[in-house]
Amino acid sequence: MRAAARRWDGLLFVAPFLLLYCTILIYPLLKGIWLSLHRVDLFGQGTLVGFDNYARLIGDPTFGQSLINTFLVTLMVVPVLTVLALALALALNRATRDAAIFRGIFFSSSVLSVTIVTLIFRFILAPDAGLLGEIWQGLGWEPLPFLSHPDLTLPALAITTIWWSLGLPMMLFLAGLQQIPEDMYEAAALDNAGKWTTFWRVTLPSIRRTLILVVMLQTAAQLQMFGQAQLLTAGGPSGASRTTVLFLFEVAFGRWELGYASAAAEILFLIILGVTLTQYWLTGRDRESGR
């Protein structure tokens, strides 16, 4: 009796959170699943079609292409972004004034909205009037058609995304680096460890958790890439840069096939869940033995 009463008392403390969690996360999730099993348009309740939407998706080449694009751009962004952010963090991990200023500058890009970022990169990447084009021409080369050639649009998206997203991982790495006690580096110096050895054997293992976190967060974020693709290239040319979220946006709000779009969203959700859980599992196994 008493034990049961205590349990309910405890629940009261987390009730506000639970309520919020249910309304903004659980309910939409369930609603999405429900939608994905129906044929729904703007009007009316929709009709139950079972797994029809999923079956159609598997046969839809546009959806398949969008998944491939999404994976490709994620593969382009995440490793480069992680290495760059870590390199910057290592370079700026000191208490000088200059370092503080540069930290601010590199972080500032991430507070811009995607609209402004893509605008900036239009100016940089546009072949006729862009900054990169000018430089290319100044060197006597043909400017690269970043925004119109099917092989160059995904790299263009990746470059834009890397520039835009650098700030947060850099800050996470800086926070991780600052957790490493100074005397560990002193011990390494007395242990004859060179710069490279110190990095691989002392620094990197010490920020392993941050590294995992950054890779997982970025993977999950890039698999949901949308704004850049829509604003920079509108998914073109002929779908060469259409990401999955852009695909489901077009289906949902262009063709108003809400059920079909929801099914695509569920598949993407499962993919993201699968990828990040795999990363977690691959990197977190020796957790118990470590510390």
Place this chain on the structure above:
Amino acid sequence: MAGLELHGVRKAFKGVQVLDGVDLTVAPREFIAFLGPSGSGKSTLLRIIAGLETADDGEVILEGRRIDTLPPGDRGVAMVFQHYALYPHMSVRENMAFGLKNARVPKPEIDGLIEDAARVLEINELLDRKPGQLSGGQRQRVAIGRAIVKKPKLFLLDEPLSNLDAALRLRTRVELAQLRQRVDAGVIMVTHDQAEAMTLADRIVVFNDRRIQQVAPPMEIYSRPANTFVARFVGSPAMTIIPGKLQNGSGHAAVRLGDGALIETAISRDGLPPGERIEIGLRPESVRVTRDGDVATTTAKVVLVERLGERSLVYAQLKDGTEITAEDSGLSTARSGDEIGLKIDGAAAHLFGADGTGYHRQDA
């Protein structure tokens, strides 16, 4: 050949001088303790020797080789850090092997060195654990082990026992003393703890005010302090130092205190600075509370009694207000406010000149 030599070492941090012209010569295999108040530059000097800090000026020479220009790893020294600084993601074995691997020592040799050290330190069982799975005392041993396997010419220990509880501290102290017999290297240990310095060190270096105040074996530091700072700093409770007037005469010096008491010291009158102003230093054990029948040198009023069990410390005031610390038996009946007689053993007294320099009896 000397083990370690320091010549004119100076160091300032942002314009604040921390070490000012430090000279020191350490014999090979000597155990040296750095003792001094907080902020007196002990750690800084240790880090300069290790190469973790660069001196502004001066030389560091180890076994005839100038090392202050070398990187830390090439100096032939090993350090045990106050917080151990073990690599948390490496096992104990890897922690100990890391420095040797970097120095390209062959694997079989590394294994042998680790086995030996582990046996001496009794950490064989722990070799495959991570530092996070060890107790404070065990980590301490691993940190010492990591230093030992490198076979350095000099061990540098910065307050190695300060993170241990009292019992473990005492045990580790004994172990350090035994260990010390086995390694063929000098040891420099920074410590706050006088007892640690007194029991372990061959010689103690007392730091204060940017300089070395005295370098001497423990008993000499205690019985022949070079100046008033050392006299007050070493010994607990601190030596009482009272101004007095040097009496005319030859032979041993006699000093009259402010309350009129005359103390005959065993210190030769020659060699004392001219003038009659002088300070007399008395350790509590040479100031006894009198019992019935004893002849008192002077009288005092009790301020506070500290009962330590086997003895009591009596903090008292002489008639002219000067404070003095005396000793009494554990069963002392003195209570604050009491009027007591004090018997001062003049033969054990120390004298200090106006500049603080200490003068002591010849044979002490």
